[in-house]
Amino acid sequence: MFEGFDTGVILKNLHFLIEGMQTTLLLTVVAMIGGLVLGTLLALSRLSPFKPLSFIAGSYVNFFRSMPLILVIFWFYFLVPHIVGRPVGGFYSVLVAFVLFEAAYYCEIMRAGIQSVRKGQVYAGQAVGLTYVQNMRYVVLPQAFRNMVPILLTQAIILFQDTSLVYVVGVKDFLVSADLVANRENRILEMFTTVAVVYLLICLAGSIFVRRLQRKFAT
Amino acid sequence: MKYNWDWTVLISEPYMDWLISGFGWTIAVSLLAWILAFSLGSILGILRTVDNKILRGFATGYVELFRNIPLLVQMFLWYFVFPELLPHDAGMWVKRDLPMPEFTTAAVCLGLYTASRVAEQVRAGINSISIGQSHAGLAMGLTPAQVYRYVLLPVSYRIIVPPLTSEFLTIFKNSSVALTIGVLETTAQARQIEEYTFQGFEAFTAATLLYILVTSTVMLLMRLIEGRVRIPGMISLGAK
Amino acid sequence: MYKRISLIAIACVLLLAGGIPSYAQESSVLSRIKERGTVNMGHRESSVPFSYIGDDGKPQGYSIDLCMKFIDAIKAEVGMPELKINFVPVTSQTRIALMANGTIDLECGSTTNNLTRQKQVDYLPVTFITGTKLASKKDSGITEIEDLEGKTVALSLGTTNEKAIKRVAEENGINIKTVMVKDHPQGWLSVETGRADAYASDHVLLYGLISKAKNPDDYHVTGRFLSYDPYGIMVPRDDSTYRRLGTVTLADLMRSGEAKQIYDKWFNPGPTNINMPMSDTLETAFEIQALPH
Numbered sequence: 127m128f129e130g131f132d133t134g135v136i137l138k139n140l141h142f143l144i145e146g147m148q149t150t151l152l153l154t155v156v157a158m159i160g161g162l163v164l165g166t167l168l169a170l171s172r173l174s175p176f177k178p179l180s181f182i183a184g185s186y187v188n189f190f191r192s193m194p195l196i197l198v199i200f201w202f203y204f205l206v207p208h209i210v211g212r213p214v215g216g217f218y219s220v221l222v223a224f225v226l227f228e229a230a231y232y233c234e235i236m237r238a239g240i241q242s243v244r245k246g247q248v249y250a251g252q253a254v255g256l257t258y259v260q261n262m263r264y265v266v267l268p269q270a271f272r273n274m275v276p277i278l279l280t281q282a283i284i285l286f287q288d289t290s291l292v293y294v295v296g297v298k299d300f301l302v303s304a305d306l307v308a309n310r311e312n313r314i315l316e317m318f319t320t321v322a323v324v325y326l327l328i329c330l331a332g333s334i335f336v337r338r339l340q341r342k343f344a345t
Numbered sequence: 346m347k348y349n350w351d352w353t354v355l356i357s358e359p360y361m362d363w364l365i366s367g368f369g370w371t372i373a374v375s376l377l378a379w380i381l382a383f384s385l386g387s388i389l390g391i392l393r394t395v396d397n398k399i400l401r402g403f404a405t406g407y408v409e410l411f412r413n414i415p416l417l418v419q420m421f422l423w424y425f426v427f428p429e430l431l432p433h434d435a436g437m438w439v440k441r442d443l444p445m446p447e448f449t450t451a452a453v454c455l456g457l458y459t460a461s462r463v464a465e466q467v468r469a470g471i472n473s474i475s476i477g478q479s480h481a482g483l484a485m486g487l488t489p490a491q492v493y494r495y496v497l498l499p500v501s502y503r504i505i506v507p508p509l510t511s512e513f514l515t516i517f518k519n520s521s522v523a524l525t526i527g528v529l530e531t532t533a534q535a536r537q538i539e540e541y542t543f544q545g546f547e548a549f550t551a552a553t554l555l556y557i558l559v560t561s562t563v564m565l566l567m568r569l570i571e572g573r574v575r576i577p578g579m580i581s582l583g584a585k
Numbered sequence: 586m587y588k589r590i591s592l593i594a595i596a597c598v599l600l601l602a603g604g605i606p607s608y609a610q611e612s613s614v615l616s617r618i619k620e621r622g623t624v625n626m627g628h629r630e631s632s633v634p635f636s637y638i639g640d641d642g643k644p645q646g647y648s649i650d651l652c653m654k655f656i657d658a659i660k661a662e663v664g665m666p667e668l669k670i671n672f673v674p675v676t677s678q679t680r681i682a683l684m685a686n687g688t689i690d691l692e693c694g695s696t697t698n699n700l701t702r703q704k705q706v707d708y709l710p711v712t713f714i715t716g717t718k719l720a721s722k723k724d725s726g727i728t729e730i731e732d733l734e735g736k737t738v739a740l741s742l743g744t745t746n747e748k749a750i751k752r753v754a755e756e757n758g759i760n761i762k763t764v765m766v767k768d769h770p771q772g773w774l775s776v777e778t779g780r781a782d783a784y785a786s787d788h789v790l791l792y793g794l795i796s797k798a799k800n801p802d803d804y805h806v807t808g809r810f811l812s813y814d815p816y817g818i819m820v821p822r823d824d825s826t827y828r829r830l831g832t833v834t835l836a837d838l839m840r841s842g843e844a845k846q847i848y849d850k851w852f853n854p855g856p857t858n859i860n861m862p863m864s865d866t867l868e869t870a871f872e873i874q875a876l877p878h
Contacts, residue, residue: 192556193553194522195521196522197521204545205681211687257468269514291417293525296676301417309770309774314429317550318421318425318426325415329412330409333412347822349704351704429778447765524742524767525743527767535740539678542701542705544701
């Protein structure tokens with residue numbers, strides 16, 4: 127049943143596939159920004175001298191890092207309608223799951239980034255009379271972000287790939303759209319191969335870009 | 346909220362058996378995949394550091410290919426597309442006569458995927474050793490193979506214990522992706538118990554605890570091992 | 586807790602005294618419907634022909650029609666003929682969460698009624714009966730589960746069908762290879778690509794899958810029922826007044842033969858050409874559940 131590779135089916139459903147890719151990208155970008163913001167707050171809490179706060183942040187990170195992403199997606203798909211008390215599209219449920227899940231990973235990256243800023247910088251900030259918040263805002267975080275850009279982007283590529291897991295709850299991302307077409311048109315071979323190639327090209331371009339950036343930063 | 350908690354569902358028949366067997370499959374997929382990932386990843390990692398351009402290019406190509414396609418898509422490729430690409434008889438054999446087709450496919454796929462990540466860790470480990478060490482080895486008359494065997498590898502493997510641990514934990518968590526091609530592992534069973542009994546919170550909690558249990562145990566064991574293999578004066582490489 | 590026990594006690598006394606007048610007991614679901622002026626109906630989006638989105642973008646199907654009758658009864662009960670209906674799409678993963686948190690007042694889909702699930706929700710009388718059967722190529726020679734000896738059957742993860750096949754195979758010492766699939770299209774695909782010799786699922790779904798196949802004439806639904814899966818409309822738990830209202834509505838429909846008419850509208854042959862005349866079992870079930878007033 128798979129004689130000849132039917133490219134027509136891809137062109138015919140191109141519009142549908144592009145819509146799916148838009149969902150994938152939207153999910154990636156929002157999860158990245160949300161995860162980064164929450165992750166930074168968590169990292170600051172983890173490094174905070176206030177023990178209960180750093181303990182809570184640490185437990186949060188360890189908890190999410192122990193769980194498979196698929197299980198987290200299931201959890202929130204089930205949990206979110208319970209909490210908000212009205213039907214929530216699968217998209218918003220997985221968005222919450224991704225932001226909270228990614229935050230744990232971004233937290234670790236940010237923590238490493240903040241710790242990579244030399245102690246002398248912090249002391250200098252304190253010496254000129256900056257408060258803790260000002261010191262973080264104007265001295266530590268800008269440098270930490272700069273050090274972390276390559277790793278943050280690598281994590282973004284991983285996140286971009288991980289969003290394909292929304293397949294398990296049927297949110298219409300790129301993969302699910304392709305899967306729907308594959309089932310409808312009976313063109314599994316064509317659709318899954320296309321999906322693989324598209325992901326490969328995007329991620330490859332991404333990692334080459336990151337490598338260039340790394341080289342630039344290193345010099 | 347009118348959710349009726351009923352934790353007894355977890356210890357009642359047949360749901361407890363489902364969880365236990367699911368946990369068994371999680372462990373089985375993870376271990377088999379890890380054996381494959383570790384062996385293949387080590388070879389690829391070494392190849393990425395050798396002088397031979399073709400070998401190095403092959404290993405680099407492998408790593409880029411397997412690292413840049415989502416695991417779930419790879420699962421589908423192996424399960425749905427791969428048998429159709431084979432000659433008809435071989436394809437039918439893969440589809441029909443392969444022992445435990447879903448399990449085997451999942452473990453192999455996960456192993457090949459993780460091999461690309463292990464390769465990167467091994468390469469980083471080898472590269473972290475100063476070039477002077479291998480020069481010294483060569484100067485003493487060791488062949489390049491002997492340099493790897495007696496100088497580079499013993500040191501680099503000790504350095505990369507922490508990142509490899511974290512790769513193992515990743516494989517363990519990623520094994521849940523196997524549910525998409527029909528392996529009834531822990532997450533799939535939790536999902537199934539929810540579907541059956543509507544006691545979703547209980548089922549997901551049980552699965553969560555099982556994962557945390559394994560993760561914590563592995564971390565604890567590794568901390569002990571790490572302490573014993575750490576090379577004095579050398580900092581362990583962090584996972585990237 | 587004591588309050589609930591005493592309510593039950595009162596209910597029992599009233600029952601002995603000759604039936605409960607519908608206003609005797611406060612119904613929390615009815616009062617919240619009255620307060621809101623809307624009834625929230627949970628429906629599926631692609632459970633053909635029970636509950637799915639039609640070409641006009643509105644939910645339709647066998648379960649929806651039955652639920653509409655129930656909603657008519659609700660309108661009469663609360664005295665609000667202008668009661669609005671709010672359609673809430675649910676999935677097999679969200680239906681219980683939305684029922685438990687009070688979002689939906691009834692779920693009209695294709696949900697199996699089982700005793701474990703009754704710890705979370707209540708059901709109205711059985712409105713459809715299905716069970717596990719096999720779909721295979723006509724020329725495969727497979728007509729019963731016994732014919733699968735040494736062959737491969739596709740099973741959908743987490744379904745009653747999976748358990749049924751495994752149980753029957755074990756009881757009768759039949760040696761069957763299985764291949765697990767995630768959903769119905771995947772299961773069907775495995776039969777079409779030759780990965781499996783048969784796909785086991787609820788017989789109503791198999792009819793639907795075959796009607797959509799490239800060559801529907803090459804396949805058939807075959808064998809005896811290997812499990813018993815009664816579908817019912819799902820309602821919130823612990824509100825007997827509300828549930829009774831639904832029971833009365835359905836009993837009336839079954840008694841008058843209107844339920845059969847609605848069935849024929851969707852199944853015989855039905856808008857999707859599913860072509861499933863009413864089974865004797867379901868006919869008997871309707872007779873038994875058509876309780877007298």
